[in-house]
Amino acid sequence: MQPSQECSLYVPSWVLPDLFGVFQVDETLAPFKLTHEQLMLVKSRMRAGLEAGLRNKGPSAVKMLPSFVYRTPDGTERGKYLALDLGGTNFRALLVNFKRGLQQNTRVNHKIYTIPLEIMQGTGEELFDHIAQCVSDFLDYMGMKNAHLPAGFTFSFPCEQTALDTGTLVSWTKGYKATDCEGHDVVEMLKEAIKRRNEFDLDIVAVVNDTVGTMMSCAYEDPQCEIGLIAGTGTNVCYMEEDDKNEDDSRDEEITKMCINTEWGGLGDDGSLEDIITPYDAEVNRMSVNPGKQSFEKLTSGMYLGEIVRQVLLDLTSGGLLFRGRVTETLKTTGIFETKYLSQIESDRVALLQVRSILQQLGLKGTCDDSIFIVQQVCGAVSRRAAQLCGAGMAAVVDKIRENRRLDHLKITVGVDGALYKLHPHFSRVLEETVRSLAPHCNVTFLPSEEGSGKGAALITAVAKQKPIDKYLYSMRFSDETLLDIMHQFRREMVKGLGRDTNPTAALKMLPTFVRSIPDGSEKGDFIALDLGGSNFRILRVKVSHEKKQTVQMESQIYDTPEDIIHGTGTKLFDHVAECLGDFMEKHNIKDKKLPVGFTFSFPCQQTKLDEGVLITWTKRFKASGVEGMDVVKLLSKAIKKRGNYDAEIMAVVNDTVGTMMTCGFDDQRCEVGIIIGTGTNACYMEELRNIDLVEGDEGRMCVNTEWGAFGDDGRLEDIRTEFDREIDRGSLNPGKQLFEKMVSGMYLGELVRLILVKMAREGLLFEGRITPELLTRGKFETKHISAIEKRGCQRLKENKGMTRLRTTIGIDGSLYKMHPQYARRLHKTVRRLVPDIDVRFLLSESGSGKGAAMVTAVAYRLAEHSRQIAEILSEFRLTTEQLLEVRTVRWGLC
Numbered sequence: 001m002q003p004s005q006e007c008s009l010y011v012p013s014w015v016l017p018d019l020f021g022v023f024q025v026d027e028t029l030a031p032f033k034l035t036h037e038q039l040m041l042v043k044s045r046m047r048a049g050l051e052a053g054l055r056n057k058g059p060s061a062v063k064m065l066p067s068f069v070y071r072t073p074d075g076t077e078r079g080k081y082l083a084l085d086l087g088g089t090n091f092r093a094l095l096v097n098f099k100r101g102l103q104q105n106t107r108v109n110h111k112i113y114t115i116p117l118e119i120m121q122g123t124g125e126e127l128f129d130h131i132a133q134c135v136s137d138f139l140d141y142m143g144m145k146n147a148h149l150p151a152g153f154t155f156s157f158p159c160e161q162t163a164l165d166t167g168t169l170v171s172w173t174k175g176y177k178a179t180d181c182e183g184h185d186v187v188e189m190l191k192e193a194i195k196r197r198n199e200f201d202l203d204i205v206a207v208v209n210d211t212v213g214t215m216m217s218c219a220y221e222d223p224q225c226e227i228g229l230i231a232g233t234g235t236n237v238c239y240m241e242e243d244d245k246n247e248d249d250s251r252d253e254e255i256t257k258m259c260i261n262t263e264w265g266g267l268g269d270d271g272s273l274e275d276i277i278t279p280y281d282a283e284v285n286r287m288s289v290n291p292g293k294q295s296f297e298k299l300t301s302g303m304y305l306g307e308i309v310r311q312v313l314l315d316l317t318s319g320g321l322l323f324r325g326r327v328t329e330t331l332k333t334t335g336i337f338e339t340k341y342l343s344q345i346e347s348d349r350v351a352l353l354q355v356r357s358i359l360q361q362l363g364l365k366g367t368c369d370d371s372i373f374i375v376q377q378v379c380g381a382v383s384r385r386a387a388q389l390c391g392a393g394m395a396a397v398v399d400k401i402r403e404n405r406r407l408d409h410l411k412i413t414v415g416v417d418g419a420l421y422k423l424h425p426h427f428s429r430v431l432e433e434t435v436r437s438l439a440p441h442c443n444v445t446f447l448p449s450e451e452g453s454g455k456g457a458a459l460i461t462a463v464a465k466q467k468p469i470d471k472y473l474y475s476m477r478f479s480d481e482t483l484l485d486i487m488h489q490f491r492r493e494m495v496k497g498l499g500r501d502t503n504p505t506a507a508l509k510m511l512p513t514f515v516r517s518i519p520d521g522s523e524k525g526d527f528i529a530l531d532l533g534g535s536n537f538r539i540l541r542v543k544v545s546h547e548k549k550q551t552v553q554m555e556s557q558i559y560d561t562p563e564d565i566i567h568g569t570g571t572k573l574f575d576h577v578a579e580c581l582g583d584f585m586e587k588h589n590i591k592d593k594k595l596p597v598g599f600t601f602s603f604p605c606q607q608t609k610l611d612e613g614v615l616i617t618w619t620k621r622f623k624a625s626g627v628e629g630m631d632v633v634k635l636l637s638k639a640i641k642k643r644g645n646y647d648a649e650i651m652a653v654v655n656d657t658v659g660t661m662m663t664c665g666f667d668d669q670r671c672e673v674g675i676i677i678g679t680g681t682n683a684c685y686m687e688e689l690r691n692i693d694l695v696e697g698d699e700g701r702m703c704v705n706t707e708w709g710a711f712g713d714d715g716r717l718e719d720i721r722t723e724f725d726r727e728i729d730r731g732s733l734n735p736g737k738q739l740f741e742k743m744v745s746g747m748y749l750g751e752l753v754r755l756i757l758v759k760m761a762r763e764g765l766l767f768e769g770r771i772t773p774e775l776l777t778r779g780k781f782e783t784k785h786i787s788a789i790e791k792r793g794c795q796r797l798k799e800n801k802g803m804t805r806l807r808t809t810i811g812i813d814g815s816l817y818k819m820h821p822q823y824a825r826r827l828h829k830t831v832r833r834l835v836p837d838i839d840v841r842f843l844l845s846e847s848g849s850g851k852g853a854a855m856v857t858a859v860a861y862r863l864a865e866h867s868r869q870i871a872e873i874l875s876e877f878r879l880t881t882e883q884l885l886e887v888r889t890v891r892w893g894l895c
Contacts, residue, residue, distance in 0.1 A: 024316075024319065024321055025316065025321060025374055025377065028312065028315065028316060029312075029377060029378065029381040031276070031278045032278065032381040032382060032384070032385045033381065033384075033385070034276065034385060034388055034389075036437065038275075038276060039388055039389075039391070039392045039434065039437075039438060040392075040438060041275075042273070042276070042389060042392040042393070043392040043393070043395045043396045043399075043438050044396070045267065045268075045272045045273070046062070046264065046267055046392065046393045046396035046397075047396040047399070047400060049061055049062035049264070049267050049272075050062055050064060050262065050396060050397070050400055051400075053262070054241070054260070055480065055481070059270075061266045061267050061268065061269040061270045061272070061295075062262055062263060062264055062266055062267055063158060063170070063261075063262070063263040063266060064260050064261075064262055064263070065158065065159065065160060065161065065170075065209075065260065065261040065262075065263060066161055066258055066260060066261075067161060067164075067208060067209065067212050067238065067258065067259040067260065067261050068161055068162075068163055068164040068258065069164065069206075069208065069212055069216070069258065069259040069460055069463075070257060070258055070259075071257070071463060072215070072216060072219035072223065072225065072226065072240070073216060073219055073220045073459050073462070073463060074223070075220070077098045077220075077459060077462035077463060078098050078099070078462070079097070079098060079150075079462060080095060080096070080097045080098075080149065081095075081096050081097075081098075081149065081150050081151065081152065081458040081461045081462055082094070082095055082096075082135075082149040082150070082151040082152070082202065082458070083095075083096055083151070083152050083154065083454040083455065083456075083457040083458040083461070084131070084135065084151060084152070084153045084154065084190075084454075084457070085154040085156075085210070085213070085453060085454040085457065086115075086131065086153075086154065086155055086156065087154065087155070087156025087157070087174070087210045087234075087453075088115075088156070088174060088233050089114065089115055089120070090112050090113065090114060090115060091112070091113045091114075091115055091130075091131060091134050092110055092111070092112050092113070092454055093110060093111055093113070093134060093135055093138035094108055094109065094110040094454040094455070094458065095108070095109045095110070095138075095142055095144070095149075096108050096454070096455055096458035096459075098458075098459075098462060106220075106451075106455070108451060108454075108455060109142060110454065111134075111137070111138050111141060113134040113137075115127075115130065119178075120175060120176050120177065120178065121175075121176070121177040121178065122178055122179070123178060123179050123180060124178045124179060124180040124181040124184070124189060125180070125189075125193070126178070127178040127181070128186075128189045128190050128192070128193035129193050129196065129197075131190060131193065132190070132193040132194050132196070132197045133197070135194070135200070135202070136197060136199050136200060139200055145199065145200050146200075148201050148202070148203060149202060149203065150202075150203045150205045150461050150462075151202045151203060151204050151205065151461065152204075152205060152206045152207075152208060152213075152456075152457030152458055152459075152460050152461035153167075153186070153187065153190065153204055153206065153207045153208070153457065154208055154209070154210050154213045154453045154454060154456070154457040155167060155169075155186050155207050155208070155209070156174075156209055156210035156211075156230075156234070156236075156453070157169060157170075157171075157172060157173055157174070157176065157209075158170040158171060158173070158209075158261075158263045159186065159207065159209070161207070164205070164206045164207070164460075164464055165187055165204060165205055165206055165207060166185050166187055166188075166207065167185060167186050167187055167207035168183060168184065168185050168186075169181050169182050169183065169184060169186055170182070171290075171293070173234060173265070173290070173294060173297070174233055174234050174303060175289065175303070177289065186207060187204050187207050190204065191204065205460075205461045205464050206457065206460045206461050206464055208453075208456070208457050208460050209236065209238060209261045210230055210236070210417070210453040211228040211229065211230050211236045211237060211238040211261060211453075212228055212238045212259055212261060212453075212456065212460070213228070213453025213454065213455070213456030213457045213460070214228040214229070214230060214415045214416065214417040214449045214453045214456055215227060215228025215238055215239075215259065215415045215456065216228075216415075216455075216456035216457075216459045216460050216463075217415060217449045217450075217451050217453060217454075217455040217456035217459065218413065218414075218415025218416075218447045218449050218456075219415065219459075220455070220459055221447065222413045222415075222445075222447055224411065224412055224413040224445070225412075225413040225414070225415045225447060226239060226240040226401070226412055226413070227239040227240075227394075227397060227398070227401075227412065227413070227414040227415065228414070228415050228416075228417075228456075229390075229394065229414050229415070229416040229417075229418075229421070229446075230416075230417055230418045230453075231300070231301070231302075231390055231416065231417075231418040231420045231421040231427065231431070232301070232302050232417065232418025232419045232420050232421070232422075233301060233302050233303045233418070233419070234265065234297055234301050234302075234303060235264070235265055235296075235297050235300050235301040235390065235418070235420075236261070236262065236263060236264060236265055236297075237262050237264050237393065237394065237397055238259050238260060238261045238262060239259070239260060239262070239397050239401060240257045240258070240259055240260075240401075241257060241258055241259070241260045241404070242257055242401075242404040242405065262397070264296060264393055265294045265295075265296050265297030265300075265301070266293070266294055266295070266296065266297075267295065267296035267393070268295030268296050268299075269292065269293055269294070269295050273295055273296065273299070276299075277295070277299070280308050280311040280312050280315070281298065281299060281308060283311050284298060284304055284307050284308055284311060285298055287307075287334060288304075296389070296393070299385070299386060299389055300386040300389050300390050301386075301420070302339040302418070302419060302420045303339070305339045305342060305382055305383060305386055305420075306335075306337040306338045306339040306340075306341060306342060307334065307335060307337065308382050309337055309341075309342065309378055309379055309382050310331065310334075310336065310337035312378045312382070313331065313337070313375065313378060314327065314331055314332070316374065316378075317331060321374070322371050322374055322375070323371055328363050329363070330362055330363030331362075331363070336362060337362065339419075339420065340419075340423070341358060341362075341379075342379045342382070342383050342424065343423045343424045343425060344358055345358060345375060345376055345379045346376065346379050346380055346383065346424070346425055346426060347425045355372050355375070355376070356372060359371075359372070359375065380426075383424060383426065383427060384426070384430050386420070386427070387426070387427045387428075387429075387430035387431040387434065388430060388431075388434045390431050390434075391430070391431045391432070391433070391434025391435045391437075391438065392434060392438055394414070394431070394434075394435050394439075394444070395434070395435050395438035395439035395442075398410060398412060398435070398439050398442040398444055399439050399441070399442060402439075402441060402442055408441065409441050409442070409443065410441065410442045410443065411442075411443045411445075412442065412443070412444055412445070413444075413445045413446075413447050414444060414445070414446050414447065415447050415449050416446050416447065416448055416449065417448065417449040417453060421448070422448060428446065431446075432444070432446060476722065478720070480833065480834065482720065483830065483834055484834060486717075486720075487834060489716055490508075490708075490711060493506055493507055493508040493711060494508055494510060494706065496508070497509055497510030497706070498510045498687070498691055498692055498693060498694070498704070499693050500693035500694055501693075503693075503694060505714075507710050507711050507712065507713045507714045507716075508706050508707060508708055508710065508711055509604065509616070509705075509706075509707045509710070510692075510694075510704050510705075510706055510707075511604065511605065511606060511607065511655075511704065511705040511706075511707060512607060512692060512694055512695045512702055512704060512705075513607060513610075513654060513655065513658050513684065513702065513703045513704065513705050514607055514608075514609050514610040514695075514702065515610065515652075515654065515658055515662070515702065515703040515856055515859070516700055516701065516702050516703075517701075517859055518661070518662060518665035518669060518671065518672065518686070518859070519662065519665050519666045519669070519855050519858070519859055520669065521669075523544050523666075523855065523858035523859060524544045524545055524858070525543075525544055525596070525858055526541070526542075526543050526593075526595055527541070527542045527543075527544075527595060527596050527597070527598060527854040527857045527858060528540070528541055528542075528581075528584075528585075528595045528596070528597045528598070528648065528854070529541075529542055529597070529598045529599075529600065529854040529857075530577065530581065530597060530598070530599045530600060530636075531600040531602075531656070531659070532561070532577060532599075532600065532601055532602065533600065533601070533602025533603070533620070533656050533680075534561075534602070534620060534679055535560070535561055535566070536558050536559070536560060536561060537558070537559045537560075537561050537576075537577060537580055538556055538557070538558050538559070539556065539557055539559070539580060539581060539584040540554055540555065540556040540854065541554065541555045541556070541584075541588055541590070541595075542554050542854035542855075542858075544854075544858055552666070555588060557584055557587070559580040559583075561576065565624070566621060566622050566623065566624065567622075567623045567624065568624055568625070569624060569625050569626055570624045570625060570626040570627035570630070570635060571626065571635075571639075572624070573624040573627070574632075574635045574636050574638070574639040575639050575642070577636060577639065578636065578639035578640045578642070578643050579643070581640065581646075581648065582643055582645060582646055585646050585648075586646075591645065591646045592646075594647045594648065594649060595648065595649075596649055596651045596857045597648045597649060597650045597651060597857070598650075598651065598652045598653075598654065598854050598855075598856050598857035599613075599632070599633065599636065599650055599652065599653045599654070600654055600655070600656050600659045601613055601615075601632055601653050601654070601655070602620075602655055602656035602676075602680070602682075603615055603616075603617075603618060603619055603620075603622065603655075604616040604617060604619065604655075604705070604707045605632065605653065605655070605705075607653070610651070610652045610653070610856075611633055611650060611651055611652055611653060612631050612633055612634075612653065613631060613632050613633055613653035614629065614630065614631050614632075615627050615628050615629065615630060615632055616628070617734075617737070619680060619709065619734070619738060619741070620679055620680045620747065621733060621747075623733065632653060633650050633653050636650060637650060651857045652856045652857050654856050655682065655684060655705045656676050656682070656813070657674040657675060657676050657682045657683055657684040657705060658674055658684050658703055658705060658856065659674070659855075659856070660674040660675070660676060660811045660812065660813040660845045661673060661674025661684055661685075661686075661703065661811045662674075662811075662855040662856050662859070663811060663813075663845045663855060664809065664810075664811025664812075664843045664845050665811065665855070666855050667843065668809045668841070668843055670807065670808055670809040670841070671808075671809040671810070671811045671843060672685055672686040672808055672809070673685045673686075673794060673808065673809070673810040673811065674810075674811045674812075674813075675810055675811070675812045675813075675814075675817075676812075676813055676814045677744070677745070677746075677812065677813075677814040677816045677817040677823070677827075678745070678746050678813065678814025678815040678816050678817065678818075679745060679746050679747045679814075679815065679816075680709060680741055680745050680746075680747060681708070681709055681740075681741050681744050681745040681814070682705070682706065682707060682708055682709055682741075683706050683708050684703050684704060684705045684706060685703070685704060685706070686701045686702070686703050686704075687701060687702060687703070687704045688701055689701055689702050692704065708740060709738045709740055709741030709745070710737065710738055710739070710740065710741075711739070711740035712739035712740045712743075713736065713737055713738070713739050717739055717740065717743070721739070721743070724752055724755045724756055724759075725739075725742065725743055725752070727755055728742055728748050728751055728752055728755070729742055731778065732748075745816065746814070746815055746816040749816070751778065754775065754778075757775060758771065758775055758776065761775065794808060794810065794831065794835055794838050794840055807838075807839040807841075808838065808839070808840060808841070809840075809841045809842075809843050810840060810841070810842050810843065811843050811845055812842055812843065812844060812845065813844070813845040817844075818844065824842070827842075828840075828842060
C-alpha cells in the first residue's frame with residue numbers, strides 16, 4: 001500500500017495497535033498529571049482548611065489540633081528522658097540523654113517491638129498492656145527499671161488536647177481499630193496499663209504527634225525549623241502558629257506561638273477534592289477501613305499508593321494493554337503491590353531485568369519490556385501526583401506563616417520524616433520543586449530527621465521540664481473561640497440587665513445615668529467638677545467659652561483621701577469632700593459664686609434622675625459605713641450646708657466612665673463609649689432609649705453604665721478562672737463579687753503575678769527555690785511593676801444603628817491602659833479581630849473624667865436652657881382657667 005501524497009505521515013498498519021495502546025495508557029494516566037492551575041487550587045483549598053480549622057466555627061476537614069507545645073528547643077536541654085513511639089506496625093522505646101558540653105551532645109539507645117495485627121485491631125486494654133510490656137522489657141534492657149524517668153509519648157494518631165500531658169483519641173488511622181480507645185485519654189490508658197503491671201513507674205510529661213516530634217528533633221539541629229512533615233505510611237504536617245499576630249511591626253515583646261497539628265490528611269473529606277479524585281482513588285477509598293475519611297492522605301501516603309497502582313494495572317491488564325491481558329490472582333489481591341515496590345521500580349539505578357524480577361515475585365511472569373515500561377509510567381504518575389499534592393499543601397502552610405509574620409520573604413526549615421520522602425528516588429525532588437513553584441516568596445529548606453520523632457518527644461519533655469511556666473500560664477491564653485463565646489455571653493447579660501423583669505438577676509446592672517446627649521459644641525459657662533474614685537480626690541474649675549472659637553480653661557487641685565476616711569463613716573467621708581471643696585473655692589476666690597457642680601462618683605449607683613445617685617455597693621477598697629443604699633448627692637449637699645460658708649448646686653452625679661466618654665465626646669462627637677482600665681474597670685455607652693425598660697420613654701438615647709466589673713459573679717466565668725484568680729478573690733474585701741474586675745484591673749494584676757511567682761518558687765522553678773519575705777507579702781508586687789518589667793464591647797452600637805459597618809470612637813482612661821507598654825496595643829488588636837466589621841478609634845482621655853462631669857453639667861444646662869426657651873415659646877398657647885371661662889362665656893353669648 002502506497003502512502004497518500006496528501007499525508008505528511010505514513011504509519012504502517014502493524015504499528016497502529018501499539019500506538020492505540022500507548023494512547024489508551026496516556027488517557028488512563030492523564031487524570032494523575034496535575035496542572036499548575038490545579039495545584040494552585042489545591043493550595044488555596046488547603047489554606048482555607050487551615051483557617052477554618054483554626055477558627056473552629058463548625059466542622060472542619062482539617063482539624064488544626066493544638067499541641068500545647070509553645071517553643072522549639074534552644075540547645076540548653078539536659079538530662080535523661082524516656083521516649084515512647086507508637087504510630088505504625090512497630091513500637092519503639094528510646095532512652096535519650098542530652099549531655100552538657102561545648103556542642104550539643106546526644107546519646108540515644110532504643111529497641112523496636114512489633115505490634116501484631118491482632119493487637120492493633122483488638123481491645124484498647126490489650127494494646128496498652130502490650131505497650132507497657134514492651135516498656136518493661138526496655139527498662140530491663142537498660143538496667144533502669146527502678147528509675148522514675150520523665151517520659152514523652154509519641155502517639156501518631158489525631159488527638160484532642162487540653163494540655164501537654166492529655167490526648168483524647170479522635171479516630172484511629174493507619175489500620176488501627178483497637179476498641180474502647182476513641183474518645184478516651186491515651187495517657188490515662190497507658191498509666192492504667194503501667195499500674196496494672198506494677199513493675200515500674202513513669203512521669204508522662206507530654207503526648208505528641210509524630211509530626212511534632214519530627215519538628216522538635218530537627219529544631220534541635222536547626223533553630224529555623226518550625227514545621228514538621230511526615231511523608232511515609234501516613235502523612236501529616238505541624239507548624240508553629242502565631243498566637244499573637246502583630247498589628248504593626250513592633251517586636252518589643254516575644255510572640256507567643258503554639259505548635260498546631262494540622263491533621264491535613266482529612267482535607268477533601270468535605271468533597272473539596274472531588275475534581276482530582278480518579279475512579280481508582282474512589283475504589284481504594286471504598287475498600288479501605290475508613291471510607292470517606294482521610295481523603296488527602298489516601299492520595300499522598302505510602303499506605304495507599306501501591307494499591308492505587310494495582311488498581312490501574314488491573315484495569316490496563318483487563319483491557320489487554322498489560323501482561324498480554326492475563327489477569328492473575330495475584331493482581332486481584334488487595335495490598336499485594338506495596339509502596340516499596342514503587343521506589344524500587346522507579347529507581348534510576350534499577351535495570352529492566354531487576355524490574356522484571358520484582359514483577360515476577362508478584363506472580364506477573366513473562367513480562368515483556370513494553371509492559372515494564374508501562375508499569376514504570378503508572379508508578380511514576382501516581383507517586384509524582386502524591387509529591388505534588390504534598391507540595392501544594394506545604395506551599396499553603398509556608399505562605400500562611402509568611403503572611404502571619406507580615407514578611408515579604410520567609411526563610412524556614414521543614415523537619416521531615418517518613419519512608420516515602422526518604423526512600424523514594426524522586427518524591428523529595430518533586431515535592432521541593434512544587435513548593436518553590438507555588439510559594440515563590442518562601443525559601444524552604446527540608447531537613448530529614450535522623451533520629452525520627454522519638455528524640456523529638458524526649459526534647460518536648462525536656463523543654464516542658466526545664467521551662468515549666470507554660471503549665472501555669474496556658475490556661476490564661478484564650479483562643480478567639482473562647483473570646484467570642486465570652487463576648488456573646490456578655491451581650492446576653494447586657495440585654496438581661498436592660499430588661500425591667502430580668503435586671504434583678506442580671507450580673508450586669510446596666511444602670512441608666514440620665515445623661516441623654518454628648519456635647520455638641522455649643523456648651524458654655526463656668527462649672528465645678530468633683531472627682532472621687534480612688535485614693536485621690538480631685539476638684540476642677542472648667543470654663544467653656546465662645547469667643548472666636550470654643551475654648552476650655554481648667555484649673556485643678558488634688559487632695560488625698562486617707563485610709564481612715566476610706567474605711568470610716570459616710571459622714572466623715574462627705575465632710576472631707578465638702579472641706580476640700582471649700583478650700584478649693586477659697587483659693588480660687590469663688591466662694592461668693594453659686595457655680596453648677598458635676599460630681600464624678602466612680603462607684604455603682606442607681607439613678608432615677610441626673611442629680612440623684614443611690615450607692616449600690618462600694619468597690620476599690622472603699623468601705624465607708626452608712627452610704628450604701630443612700631443618695632450620695634444628698635449626703636454631699638448636707639455636708640456642704642453644714643459648713644455654711646459657701647453654696648454649690650450639684651446638678652449631676654456621674655460615673656468616671658461617663659465622665660471619660662463626655663470628656664472625649666467634647667473632642668470627637670463620634671465618641672459614644674467610655675472605658676476605664678486602671679485601678680478598677682468599667683464601661684458605659686449610649687443606648688437607644690427604646691431598649692431600656694428601666695426608664696420611661698422610647699425617643700432619644702441615654703448613657704448606660706454597664707458596671708461590667710461584676711460580669712461572672714453568677715458563675716459564668718468559672719471555666720476560665722485559675723487557681724490564682726480564686727485565691728485573689730478569697731483574700732479580697734468582697735469575695736464572690738466583681739470577678740471580671742479581679743481578672744482585668746490594675747488593683748489585682750500585681751497580686752496575681754505575685755501568687756504565680758510564689759508557687760513557682762516553692763516548686764523550685766524560680767529563684768533557685770528561695771522565697772523572700774517580700775515575695776510572701778500581700779500587695780508587695782504592684783501592677784506598676786508589671787508595666788516596668790514588660791517595657792522592652794462595641795458590637796451593640798452597630799446593631800442599634802442598623803449599620804453594616806460602624807465607625808465609632810471609644811473614650812478611654814486609666815493607669816493600666818496608659819502606663820502598661822503593651823496593654824493598649826493588645827486591646828486594640830483583640831477588638832479589631834473579634835469585631836472586624838467595626839472601625840474603632842480609641843481616644844485617650846487627657847483630662848480624666850473630672851472634665852467630663854463638667855461637660856455633663858454643661859450639657860444639662862444647655863438642655864435646660866433649650867427647654868426653657870421652648871416653654872417660653874409655648875407659653876402663649878397655654879390658657880389659664882380664667883381665659884378658658886372667658887372663652888366659654890363668649891361662646892354661650894354667641895349661641
